[in-house]
Amino acid sequence: MPPALFRNLDLDGSTFRQLNLDHPQVEARILEEMSSGVKVYYDRDWPFTRKFCRFLLAHPELLLHRRVLVAGAGLGMETVVAGRLAERLWINDMAPAALELQQLQLQENGIIGVENLDGSFGDLELPPSVDLVMGCFVVYDQETATAMESLLRHTHDRGVPALLADLDIGGHFSRILDRCDGPVRDIGVGTESLSGGAPIRVVQVG
Numbered sequence: 740m741p742p743a744l745f746r747n748l749d750l751d752g753s754t755f756r757q758l759n760l761d762h763p764q765v766e767a768r769i770l771e772e773m774s775s776g777v778k779v780y781y782d783r784d785w786p787f788t789r790k791f792c793r794f795l796l797a798h799p800e801l802l803l804h805r806r807v808l809v810a811g812a813g814l815g816m817e818t819v820v821a822g823r824l825a826e827r828l829w830i831n832d833m834a835p836a837a838l839e840l841q842q843l844q845l846q847e848n849g850i851i852g853v854e855n856l857d858g859s860f861g862d863l864e865l866p867p868s869v870d871l872v873m874g875c876f877v878v879y880d881q882e883t884a885t886a887m888e889s890l891l892r893h894t895h896d897r898g899v900p901a902l903l904a905d906l907d908i909g910g911h912f913s914r915i916l917d918r919c920d921g922p923v924r925d926i927g928v929g930t931e932s933l934s935g936g937a938p939i940r941v942v943q944v945g
Contacts, residue, residue, distance in 0.1 A: 756847040772836040781813030810860035811877035822850035831856040861886030872901040884911040900945040921945035
């Protein structure tokens with residue numbers, strides 16, 4: 740019998756439906772995209788994102804009644820958590836398959852009417868009604884750091900806050916925040932990563 744396309748994921752008393760990344764249908768779609776030259780970073784269930792999911796569930800006020808754009812959404816469950824809590828949701832990614840598969844995951848969780856915004860988050864034109872931008876571990880090299888600086892300039896110009904979680908690999912994330920125009924407030928600092936590496940840092944910008 741083939742594995743199920745979805746499985747239950749329990750997070751602090753809340754049950755979600757998570758896409759099975761080992762399912763042949765999902766693997767085939769990811770491999771197809773990789774063969775076309777797209778850089779794929781969404782083909783793993785990163786433990787870090789689970790920690791951020793739990794953080795969001797413990798602080799629902801950060802997302803309740805918000806119209807949220809998730810930058811670099813991939814297949815992360817934090818996008819589903821945001822969809823459960825927020826008033827409205829947009830998802831962004833450079834990988835078309837990530838958006839396609841994330842839509843399936845959202846729909847499996849009863850979250851519909853979510854709009855895709857493809858391309859680099861550094862080039863995004865924010866929808867007029869977005870009032871919060873969220874990103875989880877989307878800064879990991881110079882290219883993504885440059886894109887995030889561009890996104891934060893856009894959010895600052897629009898007066899839209901950003902909620903960001905990162906491991907600060909290579910110090911890129913910290914350097915962005917040091918140069919940021921808007922106020923930066925740490926709201927979750929020092930949570931140890933499951934790999935024993937850099938601690939998780941959660942910040943509000945703007």
